[in-house]
Amino acid sequence: MTDKTAEKPETTDYSQTLFLPQTEFPMRAGLPQREPELLARWARMDLYRKLREAGQGRDRFVLHDGPPYANGNIHIGHALNKVLKDLVTRSQQMLGYDSNYVPGWDCHGLPIEWKIEEQYRAKGLNKDDVDVVEFRKECRVFAEKWVDIQRNEFKRLGVEGDWDDPYLTMAYGAEAQIAREIMKFAENGMLYRGSKPVMWSVVEKTALAEAEVEYEEHTSDTIFAAFPVLGSGPLAGASVLIWTTTPWTIPGNRAISFHNKIAYGLYRVTAAPEGNWAKVGARYVLAKNLAEALFKAAKVEAYELERDVSAADLAGLTVAHPLRGQGYEFDVPLLDGDHVTDDAGTGFVHTAPGHGREDFDVWMANGRMLAERGIETRIPYTVDADGRFTKEAPGFEGAQVITDKGEKGNANEVVIRALAATGNLVSRGRLKHQYPHSWRSKKPVIFRNTPQWFIAMDKPYGDAGAPDPAAPAPTAGGNADTLRNRALRAIRETQWVPAAGENRINGMIANRPDWVVSRQRAWGVPITVFVDKESKEILVDDKVNAAIAEAFEQEGADAWFTDTDGARFLKPYGYNPAKYERVVDVLDVWFDSGSTHAFTLEKRADLKTHRVVDGGRDKVMYLEGSDQHRGWFHSSLLESCGTRGRAPYDVVLTHGFCLDEKGEKMSKSKGNVTAPQDVIKDSGADILRLWVAAADYSDDLRIGKEILKTFVETYRKLRNTMRWMLGTLAHFDEAIRVSDPASMPELERLMLHRLAELGPQVEEAYRTYDYKKVVTLLSQFMNTELSAFYFDVRKDALYCDPRSSHVRRSALTVVDHLFRCLTTWLAPILVFTAEEAWLDRYPQVKDGDGSVHLELFAEADDAWLDPELAERWAKVRRVRRVVTGALELERAGKRIGSSLEAAPVVHIADPDLRVALSGLDLAEICITSGATIADGEGPAEAFRLPDVPGVSVVPSRASGIKCARSWKYFDPATAEPGFPEVTPRDAKALRELGRAA
Structure with missing residues (x-):
């Protein structure tokens, strides 16, 4: 067997003499597999308990969890909410608070009842056939099941909290306290x-919630009816017209609603058929763009506009009930209502507060004004549980709206005949439209006062x-x-994030x-x-x-x-x-849920606070979606102000909703739903957390596959930076630490300055809940200033300098500072990755019960700040940009391969830049084997950048031979005896390693 290696000239392999990065921290994250391992570790060490121990004696920051409903798997909105809460609690803990988080669940209510009723119906049973206590037990078991499922899903997101002891609104102690709270209002x-x-379902004799109705096609009677104007003025003798698909509600009418943005007019009928309901000379007020359709429906042959009618004309107007003289002698006011449109009808809405939600809302909202005008505000009970008119509908008692079989009764006809008799019926018709039906009986329902x-x-x-x-x-x-004034005062005393939330809830209250x-x-x-x-x-x-x-x-x-x-x-x-x-x-x-503060914040020792309102320094935060200004923030405010005279919170933070990549609402039918479970399975929870942190949560957030790809790439860059630091720090120990920053090279002092500058910015961003700014600051710093500049420049010294090199030791010391700061600053966001990196860096922590999450944010020393040095290096980096640009062109033209093959001539015409470069090794900064600085503008063909005037670069190849160890080109005449292939610097490194050439 021939030894082919013996045929080649023998060369020395110097790769083993380099201080190359060494780490077990993998480039490929493998988050879906690695994250559960870290979750298991945190559970074994009881991390939440250790956080509480670490926080003993500190001021307390409590994020009180707005309880999700215990029904169904979590969706992307849940993930956004819980991750955002985790960002708050983790960052506040690392800022020096004892930041507690006790998760909770809302367990009562209709959705769970609905599910249990479905189970009964599948067995052929009716809810009313089951004992109420037995029914409630079934509901409790159902809620418990979903609490367990959701708990595991929330934990998988990396959310740290007291998951073993959450609060539940159905817990006995909670139910007792809720009862105490309502009894306080009674007292x-x-x-x-x-x-x-x-x-109301007449067939079933029960009230129905929106979730219990289905909208089906239905044919309804329709009428146009006239309400005569009372009093004097330009509209005297006219009538306000309304249109309704429920004529039977006319006995319950108490007002007419208009909209201040609709253009109204006063019209006179000038021609109509003999015997027509709308007669010649009749004067009607209605929306101008609906006049043509209305008069056509009313069989009016000709009409004219007498005058425009303004919102001011309508605001103080009072009309008579169209059945006046038949027991309906009260005045009917006109009320401004946002729900009114001019899409159909007359531009006015007949308002029966006992027969419609919007009618009720507008009536109640104007209650004080109506009382001041002497108008009776009591809402009548015109229809009973059997769908029949009561005595509070004079002239119609006993008539049926809907029969007990769900069929149409005679109420519409008797009301329409009565309107015709008074001369206030203008037109009638029929309309096919979507109408609510009971999901059980499949019969129409009615709105009735209860x-x-x-x-x-x-x-x-x-x-x-x-x-x-x-x-x-x-x-x-x-x-x-x-209660209203207490709540309004409490709103002013609360911090709202974003600030616009204050006006929103203030207007609602x-x-x-x-x-x-x-x-x-x-x-x-x-x-x-x-x-x-x-x-x-x-x-x-x-x-x-x-x-x-x-x-x-x-x-x-x-x-x-x-x-x-x-x-x-x-x-x-x-x-x-x-x-x-x-x-x-x-x-x-x-x-x-509005009472949760009473049985959670006040009852649990680990959540009790001495708040600012009590002269203390602790804080309580509520954090939910912006819809909770009308929901949990609102009910909690009213409950607490009603029983304690103040808000239960100090800070309220709101976030937007999740949309797809096109900005559209997600729905299964569209196929545009992003499930958090799928993101975690494919990419890991840290990717989802990075998406939340990087977003402007005050607005709606978009998410989808393409958007997530960008965060996978952002994450990859951050991870690789951390990996490089870990690999480099494998060669660092305390014995080589440079303890005096003043003795370090300028580049290291610049990085320490940037850390000292960045630290307060990061902490302030965390303190003000601006996580997008944290991600922006750290991404830009790690990608632009570290990976693309500092690490790039210092790789030569870190890899090739002698072990004793002061530059190398200083750089390693700085990288150690960088790692501690960046890993702790990223920890609230990339909870898994930061922990993985921390355990790789500190094996002794890994072997014990330590965690990066038990640390405070690493602080950079203010003494490191050096604005003058930073200003100088900003100029140096401007020059470097021009050199880098010139070398890129050389590489593109294949005139050089590596920047180490270059030794450019850099012409400096700007005296400030020449001063800035004084005493610095430009070749080292530009990663070239040489660099010559020349005065003046340089030749016309020199490379320039428009935004860096006074600097030009003439590329030139480096002379000499290529160092076999560092790949720098050098003059072989300068080689030390016994080391002809390497630079003198590399020769010194080899000698320290005990290696001969």
Whole structure:
């Protein structure tokens, strides 16, 4: 066998003499496989407990978790929310707070009831056939299952929290405290019984939520009806026209809504057929762009516009009910409503607050104004549970809207005939449209007014009795101690991120009606009050309330439903159960979640705070999507202000929603859904976390495969930078640390300056929850200043300098500082990658129970700051850019391969730049084997960059021979004896290594 190597000239292999990077930290992250291993390690070491131990004695920063609903797998919106919360808690911990995070779940409510009812129907059972306590137990088991599933999905995102001891709104202690909270409102007189319209199934005799209805094609009667204008003025003698698809709701009419942006006109009928409902001389007010269609439907042959009608004309207008003289003698006001359009009808909306949500909302929003005008604000009960008119619909009592079989009743016809008799029917017709049907019976539903429980917004605290809806109330801006004013004051005392959130919730609170807190459901915390059947007053007795709460602590809210007559809670304290009504409505789940501060923040020792409002320094943050200004932020504010006089939070941060790559809403039908589980499986949770951190979360966020690819690439660059640092630091130990920065070369001092400059910027960005800025700062620094500049320049010294080289030792010391700072600064975002790198760098930590997440942010020394040095090197780097540009052209033209083959001549005409370069090795900075600096503009053919005037470069090949170790070109005459193939610097390195040439 021939030894072919013996045929070649023998050459020395110097690769083993270089200090090349050495690390087990892989280039390919393998996050989907590696991340679960780190999760298991954190679980074994009980990282959350260690974080609490590390935080003992610090000021406390508590992020109170807005509870997700315990139903279904998490979606990308959940991932955004939970990762953002984790960014907050981890960064605040590393800023020096004790930053606690206890996750929670919202467990009561309709969606779970709905699922259990589906299970019963599959067995041929009806919900009403099952004992309510048994039904509630099924709901509890269902919620528990989804809490466990979601908990594991949230943990997989790398979210750190007290997952073994979360809060649940269905926990017995929570249900007891929620009951205490609603009883506080009863005790202070703010809870009262009023009414509100709900979707009602006549067939099933039950209220339905939106999720329980299906919209099916339905043919409805339609009418145009006239409401005569009352009083004097330009519109006297005219009528305001409305159009409706529910003529049966006319007896319930109490107002007409208009929109201040719609153009209205006053029209006169000038020609019409004999006997027509719309007669010659009739004057009608309606939207101008609907006039043609309306008069055609009304069979009007000719008409004319008398005048335009402004919003100001309408705002103070009062009209008569079209059935005036038949028991409807009240005035009907016109109200400005955002829900009004001029797409169809008349541009006015007939408003029956007992028969529509928008009607109810606009009526309640104007309640104070109406009371001041002397208008009765009580909402009538015109239709009963059987779908029949009551005595509050004079002239129609007993007529049916819908029969008990779900068929059309006679209510429409009797109302239409009555309108025709009064001369206020203008036209009638039929319309096919989508109409709500019960998902069970498949029959149409109606909106009807039902008794509900409310919390008063404008009743002053200390006033006895229930609020009088007809009485004038203090304005929102007044000084009275009302729930509205307490909430408005608390809003001003809260930090809102972004700041626009303050105006948004302020407007909602200032204009909202009283809070409806009751629901006619089974799975929830009951409204634990007894009502005197004669006086209608709520029983307020501290001993009764305490007994209820204690029973709930032991048995949960089921205790209320097992005691069907209330005897358990009334008899021991001298009350006759027969004289009291036990309220069976449950609380709206928003009251549940709005009370979480009471049974979580105040009850758990690990979450108790001494907040700024109490003279302390601790902070409580609420963080959710921007829709929660109307939801959890809102209900929590009202509940806490109503019972404690202040907000439960100090800081409120909101984020946008997740859209697809085109900015469209995600839906399964479109096939544009990005599931967090899929992203984690394909790329890892750190990629998802990087996407969240890099986004402007104050706006809606886009996500999709192409967008994620960009973050995979961003991550790859960050990881490779960390990998290079780890590999380089394999050759570093404390014995070679340079402890005096002043003795370091300028380039190292420049990097220390940049660290000292960057540190406060990063920490301030974290402190102000600006994670996008953190990612931008660190990405630019690591990619542009480290990988593309500092590391590039220093690779030669780090790889090739002698072990004793001061430059090399200084560079290694700086890389050590860089690693500690960058790894801790990235840790809240790239939780898995930062931990992996930290454990690779510090094996002793890996062998113990240490973690990068137990560290504070590494701090750069302010003494490292050197603005003058930074200014000088900014000039140096400008010159370097020109040289680099010239060498790129040489490489492109294949005149050189490596920049080490070049020795350019650099012409400097700018005296400031010449001074900046004084004493520096330009060849080292530009990674060439040589560089000559010449004064002046340089020849015309020299390479220039337009934005760097006064610098030009004439490329030139390096002379001499190529060093067999460092690949630099050098003059062989300078080679040291015994080392002819290498530079003198490399010869010294070899001697220190004990190697001969």
